[in-house]
Amino acid sequence: MKLKKSAFGALAVAALVGSSLAIGATAASAEPVTKVTICHRTNSDSNPYVVITPDVSGVLDGHDKKHNEPFVWGPTLKAQHQKWGDIIPAFDYIDKGGNLQHFDGLNLDTLGGTDGKTPGSAILDNNCQIPGPPPVEKFGDLTVTKQIVGTPTGSPSFTVHVECDDDSVNEDVVFTTNGESKTYLDLAEGITCFVEETNTGGATATYTPLDVSSSGIEIVADTDNAVTVTNTFPAGPDIAPEVVTTAPAAVAPAAVAATPRTTG
Numbered sequence: 001m002k003l004k005k006s007a008f009g010a011l012a013v014a015a016l017v018g019s020s021l022a023i024g025a026t027a028a029s030a031e032p033v034t035k036v037t038i039c040h041r042t043n044s045d046s047n048p049y050v051v052i053t054p055d056v057s058g059v060l061d062g063h064d065k066k067h068n069e070p071f072v073w074g075p076t077l078k079a080q081h082q083k084w085g086d087i088i089p090a091f092d093y094i095d096k097g098g099n100l101q102h103f104d105g106l107n108l109d110t111l112g113g114t115d116g117k118t119p120g121s122a123i124l125d126n127n128c129q130i131p132g133p134p135p136v137e138k139f140g141d142l143t144v145t146k147q148i149v150g151t152p153t154g155s156p157s158f159t160v161h162v163e164c165d166d167d168s169v170n171e172d173v174v175f176t177t178n179g180e181s182k183t184y185l186d187l188a189e190g191i192t193c194f195v196e197e198t199n200t201g202g203a204t205a206t207y208t209p210l211d212v213s214s215s216g217i218e219i220v221a222d223t224d225n226a227v228t229v230t231n232t233f234p235a236g237p238d239i240a241p242e243v244v245t246t247a248p249a250a251v252a253p254a255a256v257a258a259t260p261r262t263t264g
Contacts, residue, residue: 032092032100039087039120039128040165041067043218044190046138048073048084049128050166056093063088064106072112072120073130084112087120087128138189138221144182145226146175148203150233156201160229164193165216172198175229183224192216195227203231 036059039049054063069085071077077084090105107120114132122131146158158175166188173182187193196213197205207213208228219225 032094034093036089036091038063038089039124041069041073041084041086042166042188042190043078043083043192044138044188044221045073045075045078046136046221047188047190048130049087049123050188050191051128052165052167056091059088060103064103068106070107070110072107072110072118072123074112074116075114077112085110087124089121089124139186140189140219140221141224142169142184142187142193142217142219143224143226144173144184144195145228146178146180147228147230148178148233149230150203150235152201152203152231152233156203157199158197158201158203158229158231159199160195160197162193162195164191164219166191169193187219189219189221191219193219193225195229197229197231200231203233206230206232 033056035053035055037051037053038059040052040063041049063086067086069083071082071084072087073084085107087108088103088106089108090103092100092102095101108124110120111117112120113123113130118131123129142162142164144160144162146160155176160173160175161171162173162182162184163170164184164187168187168191169184184193192215194213194216195207206229208226208230209217212227217225217227
């Protein structure tokens with residue numbers, strides 16, 4: 001990906017900063033932008049792209065590096081275990097040094113689609129939908145459950161952040177009791193959701209699936225995709241059993257026999 005440095009100085013372009021790039025703009029922007037609307041890939045044949053608008057740093061440091069496979073979705077890719085890449089328009093932006101830079105875009109001329117001849121730019125222009133008959137969308141649910149092991153001190157609360165990469169979910173959830181859960185309905189198949197506890201209530205937190213906080217969980221259609229966040233508290237102190245001491249029964253003094261005294 002080629003980045004070109006313009007001769008414009010920071011002062012000449014500073015007044016232009018702050019705009020965002022509309023979807024479908026496949027040529028260099030006339031002015032620098034701070035946010036860019038892109039087609040973000042999922043892992044779903046029925047919903048291969050979702051529309052998101054990250055900031056420029058998220059595009060350059062995230063999507064262009066992590067989702068840069070040189071493929072546009074086609075109906076045979078997933079069966080071949082081949083991921084497709086994001087579709088990103090070209091844009092201008094101001095770098096950290098105050099210089100005007102240009103990004104050439106990603107997968108704009110790459111061919112894909114149901115016919116194998118649709119360029120990525122046409123999908124970008126079509127609101128990230130594959131041109132032609134719309135695919136049948138599929139959805140799944142996500143349930144996040146709190147599990148508490150051990151004995152908490154006091155009445156702790158636990159804050160869990162849930163975020164999906166198509167921006168359909170982005171919130172903090174507070175749990176207070178063992179077995180409490182929250183379910184998110186009708187999430188698009190193929191998106192990835194991340195679950196991370198930000199307030200453990202003083203416990204050690206573990207996750208099922210194990211890497212859901214870093215790698216996320218992919219939403220599978222017609223399935224209640226489940227995540228459990230377990231907080232383990234140390235066992236309470238051992239308490240020795242109470243020893244009950246019983247006083248011995250009082251013993252009555254022995255009877256003394258009287259000897260009659262004789263006189264002579």
